[in-house]
Amino acid sequence: MKRRSKPTSFFHRICASLFVLVLTLSIALLFDNCSNRAEGGHASDEVPQAKAGLQEEGHGPITLVLHGGAGTIKKENMSPELEEDYKQEMKKALIAGYTVLEEGGSSVKAVTTTLQLLEASPLFNAGIGAVFTNEGENELDASIMDGATGLAGAVAGVTTVKSPILAAEAVMQHSPHVMMVGKGAEVFAKEQGLEMVDKGYFHTERRFQQLQKIKKAEEEGQKMGYLDRHHPNRKFGTVGAVALDKNGNIAAGTSTGGMTNKKFGRVGDSPIIGAGTYADNMTCGVSATGHGEYFIRSVVAYDIAATMSYKSMSLEDAAHEVIMKKLVEKQGTGGIIALDRKGNIAMPFNTSGMYRGYIQEKDLPKVFIYKE
Amino acid sequence: MKRRSKPTSFFHRICASLFVLVLTLSIALLFDNCSNRAEGGHASDEVPQAKAGLQEEGHGPITLVLHGGAGTIKKENMSPELEEDYKQEMKKALIAGYTVLEEGGSSVKAVTTTLQLLEASPLFNAGIGAVFTNEGENELDASIMDGATGLAGAVAGVTTVKSPILAAEAVMQHSPHVMMVGKGAEVFAKEQGLEMVDKGYFHTERRFQQLQKIKKAEEEGQKMGYLDRHHPNRKFGTVGAVALDKNGNIAAGTSTGGMTNKKFGRVGDSPIIGAGTYADNMTCGVSATGHGEYFIRSVVAYDIAATMSYKSMSLEDAAHEVIMKKLVEKQGTGGIIALDRKGNIAMPFNTSGMYRGYIQEKDLPKVFIYKE
Numbered sequence: 001m002k003r004r005s006k007p008t009s010f011f012h013r014i015c016a017s018l019f020v021l022v023l024t025l026s027i028a029l030l031f032d033n034c035s036n037r038a039e040g041g042h043a044s045d046e047v048p049q050a051k052a053g054l055q056e057e058g059h060g061p062i063t064l065v066l067h068g069g070a071g072t073i074k075k076e077n078m079s080p081e082l083e084e085d086y087k088q089e090m091k092k093a094l095i096a097g098y099t100v101l102e103e104g105g106s107s108v109k110a111v112t113t114t115l116q117l118l119e120a121s122p123l124f125n126a127g128i129g130a131v132f133t134n135e136g137e138n139e140l141d142a143s144i145m146d147g148a149t150g151l152a153g154a155v156a157g158v159t160t161v162k163s164p165i166l167a168a169e170a171v172m173q174h175s176p177h178v179m180m181v182g183k184g185a186e187v188f189a190k191e192q193g194l195e196m197v198d199k200g201y202f203h204t205e206r207r208f209q210q211l212q213k214i215k216k217a218e219e220e221g222q223k224m225g226y227l228d229r230h231h232p233n234r235k236f237g238t239v240g241a242v243a244l245d246k247n248g249n250i251a252a253g254t255s256t257g258g259m260t261n262k263k264f265g266r267v268g269d270s271p272i273i274g275a276g277t278y279a280d281n282m283t284c285g286v287s288a289t290g291h292g293e294y295f296i297r298s299v300v301a302y303d304i305a306a307t308m309s310y311k312s313m314s315l316e317d318a319a320h321e322v323i324m325k326k327l328v329e330k331q332g333t334g335g336i337i338a339l340d341r342k343g344n345i346a347m348p349f350n351t352s353g354m355y356r357g358y359i360q361e362k363d364l365p366k367v368f369i370y371k372e
Numbered sequence: 373m374k375r376r377s378k379p380t381s382f383f384h385r386i387c388a389s390l391f392v393l394v395l396t397l398s399i400a401l402l403f404d405n406c407s408n409r410a411e412g413g414h415a416s417d418e419v420p421q422a423k424a425g426l427q428e429e430g431h432g433p434i435t436l437v438l439h440g441g442a443g444t445i446k447k448e449n450m451s452p453e454l455e456e457d458y459k460q461e462m463k464k465a466l467i468a469g470y471t472v473l474e475e476g477g478s479s480v481k482a483v484t485t486t487l488q489l490l491e492a493s494p495l496f497n498a499g500i501g502a503v504f505t506n507e508g509e510n511e512l513d514a515s516i517m518d519g520a521t522g523l524a525g526a527v528a529g530v531t532t533v534k535s536p537i538l539a540a541e542a543v544m545q546h547s548p549h550v551m552m553v554g555k556g557a558e559v560f561a562k563e564q565g566l567e568m569v570d571k572g573y574f575h576t577e578r579r580f581q582q583l584q585k586i587k588k589a590e591e592e593g594q595k596m597g598y599l600d601r602h603h604p605n606r607k608f609g610t611v612g613a614v615a616l617d618k619n620g621n622i623a624a625g626t627s628t629g630g631m632t633n634k635k636f637g638r639v640g641d642s643p644i645i646g647a648g649t650y651a652d653n654m655t656c657g658v659s660a661t662g663h664g665e666y667f668i669r670s671v672v673a674y675d676i677a678a679t680m681s682y683k684s685m686s687l688e689d690a691a692h693e694v695i696m697k698k699l700v701e702k703q704g705t706g707g708i709i710a711l712d713r714k715g716n717i718a719m720p721f722n723t724s725g726m727y728r729g730y731i732q733e734k735d736l737p738k739v740f741i742y743k744e
Contacts, residue, residue, distance in 0.1 A: 145669075150669050150670075150702065151669070152668065152669050156553055156639075157553050157554060157556070175635065176665065177634070177635065177638045177639075177665060178664075178665045178668045178669060179638070179639040179640075179644075179668065180635070180637040180638055180639065181528060181529050181553045181554060181637050181639050182529060182553060182554040182555075182637055183554075183636070183637060184529070184635060184636040184637010184638065185637045186637075187636070187637070188635060188637065262549070263547065263549065263552070263556060263560060264555070264556040264559070265552040265553050265554055265555060265556010265557045265558075265559070265560065266549045266551070266552055266556065267528075267549075267551040267552065267553050268551075272551075272644060272645075272646070273644075273647070273668050273669060273671070274644070274646040274647060274668070274671035274674065275645070275646060278671070292550075293548065293549060293550045296524065296550045296551065296645050296646070297517075297522050297523070297524050297550060297645060298522075299645070299646035299650070299671060299674040302646065302671040302674060302675070302678075303674070303678065306674075306675065306678040306682060307682065310678060310679065310682035310683050311682050330522065
């Protein structure tokens with residue numbers, strides 16, 4: 001008996017040690033998972049998230065998501081009529097883009113269709129309704145990226161192209177280049193047969209008055225204007241859309257009039273691939289809106305895709321990580337809309353409001369303005 | 373005896389299973405590690421790599437690395453005199469930048485000092501010696517990023533600023549913006565007291581003849597010009613520098629004249645933060661040179677930093693992954709120089725040559741042109 005007991009007890013000890021080791025490892029793994037979930041535990045009821053088991057192999061349903069800018073947007077500063085106007089314009093744009101997708105159109109086409117409508121609306125800071133530069137001009141920027149091909153196009157500082165997003169699309173489709181700026185971009189757009197307009201086409205009285213107000217405040221030494229991120233009239237107006245078409249292709253686009261009272265020649269993140277716009281079928285499509293300088297320096301749009309890809313995070317967790325943590329730490333304000341191949345949507349923003357919405361079922365556009 | 377043997381054998385079985393599990397896990401982990409090492413097993417003898425145990429805690433020695441463009445650069449097309457000229461110019465620029473670092477200057481100052489010299493040399497496609505656009509002009513782009521603060525500055529499409537890299541630095545240091553283009557950028561540079569020049573300042577006969585040659589070839593229907601990536605005269609001229617100063621701060625900068633015969637208004641990756649230039653003390657500084665459109669779409673500079681950070685790769689492995697694998701798969705041609713906080717250097721390129729060099733010891737600049 002004694003003889004047997006020794007090896008058994010020795011073996012027992014090894015086994016017990018192994019057991020403890022495995023248990024510790026399991027607990028550690030479990031804990032790691034849990035803490036990841038806790039960090040990412042911000043699932044909003046606002047947007048559809050991956051349904052377990054659904055379309056694990058293929059892609060999600062045709063989906064369109066848009067934004068109309070983020071910033072200091074508060075219910076107390078908004079009339080019910082204006083609020084309704086914003087919502088109606090967003091719904092109209094969502095339905096128009098969704099119709100393209102429903103008829104079998106590409107995600108690129110859905111994005112340009114949606115953004116053309118938002119550019120044509122004086123409510124949003126893009127196209128008509130663009131804000132004024134310090135010099136009293138409207139300088140427009142836009143970009144688009146096709147997640148299926150990896151191709152991209154962008155224009156910056158254009159003043160006479162009716163639809164900047166169409167100009168960006170033309171650069172992508174009909175030039176060997178990605179980005180064209182200023183006069184060169186305008187000559188190219190004209191050569192491509194795009195509709196050109198007088199500079200006055202983009203002017204709206206409301207934006208002109210905004211410029212006067214900010215300039216006056218500056219003169220009064222209130223340190224407002226383009227340096228002040230906290231000006232109550234400061235909206236980071238930009239419009240953007242991301243679409244998933246019936247072939248599972250993602251495209252993203254962004255169009256803007258820039259910042260009120262910006263120095264002329266300033267280019268924000270909207271026409272910068274990787275910062276304001278990014279799309280890749282393998283990860284996601286992203287369009288950003290916010291204080292562009294912070295978005296450029298943090299390469300925000302691509303960072304969400306890289307976080308998904310390299311850290312195996314879900315779209316929602318990656319978007320949350322980049323916008324609600326990393327960008328907040330750097331005091332960068334704004335938000336993004338994003339969409340992955342499964343049709344999952346993320347729309348995080350760290351400002352008081354962001355005009356945003358999505359459509360995933362016919363005639364059922366969902367739109368939001370404030371934090372829900 | 374029989375009574376005892378049963379629980380023992382049961383316990384043995386559990387223990388044996390656990391043992392197999394732990395063994396499998398260990399082997400899997402080991403294998404994973406090994407395969408990572410195998411993939412990254414391309415250490416070149418050309419540049420210094422992390423010395424085991426050295427400066428594990430702090431930062432590496434002051435270091436400067438530069439490039440003067442990548443492309444179809446072959447020994448058989450180069451005279452010994454021209455080769456020597458390139459080498460001498462690079463050595464001069466390396467020593468000038470290193471002297472700044474040695475005297476305690478910042479990495480930003482070392483980068484601008486180095487790039488000013490390369491801009492002033494007619495050999496490189498930046499500043500004097502810039503290539504011509506299709507319209508016979510020189511349009512210059514540049515950008516800089518400070519890895520200590522995360523601040524960045526860029527100018528694009530400028531024609532009368534003597535040193536585009538100084539203009540980019542001025543945008544970073546003295547404006548709330550990151551990127552300024554065209555006339556607006558020039559007005560700003562002038563306001564900042566930077567030296568302005570006539571457009572003719574940048575013209576060189578050599579570059580003008582290059583344009584004529586490509587235009588003539590185009591006329592002859594040889595489909596050359598800006599669409600042809602394989603033209604023998606096609607060099608992706610750009611200059612770039614990355615520095616590590618005595619405080620462990622990294623900065624990166626890039627300056628270019630763009631592509632010969634490009635459409636006017638075209639902007640490549642050089643002034644795009646994230647594509648042509650990126651710096652972050654926590655990861656690395658990067659300056660790129662190559663077919664800019666591919667670098668923008670792949671967000672090359674930031675992708676190297678993200679790969680290091682999210683996939684815990686070394687600088688060399690991350691740079692190799694992005695330039696020699698991902699970019700090659702997409703048929704993007706060019707290269708980068710990069711530097712991490714330990715003073716490790718990476719200079720991968722997938723073209724036949726890249727003007728490049730580094731300095732880590734006083735008066736000992738190392739320069740290279742072809743594949744070594």
